[in-house]
Amino acid sequence: MLKMSYVLSKTGVTSIVTTEIPEHSGTYSKYGVEEFVADGVIVLNYGSLGGRATRTLHIRKMRGTKHSEHLHPMEITRERGIVVYPIEEM
Structure with a gap:
């Protein structure tokens, strides 16, 4: 590796x-x-939030740049691919 x-x-x-x-x-x-x-580690998760099935994205590591350290809601769509939402929309 x-x-x-x-x-x-x-x-x-x-x-x-x-x-x-x-x-x-x-x-x-x-x-x-x-x-x-x-150089970068992005963790995708599928779990439950507030009794609802959700997908989340977390940038665990991104060498050489500032990034969000929060868990972001996301979805995978046919039309737009991976869509990452602001935290406020969780």
Whole structure:
């Protein structure tokens, strides 16, 4: 994983690597190394909020830039793809 990350960064490409987090594990990666190699970690979650099923997005880490540290409601639509809403709309 580290070698792949190095090669990709040297070629100047932007890459997206996905991994599944084991439920209730308390970690942000399956193997424990992905979150340290990556410049950014975005956590997508599907759960319940106020008795309603919701999807949320949390930017856990984004190296070199300021970002929101809040949980944001989101939805995945056919027309617009991933739509992230302001916190006020939760």
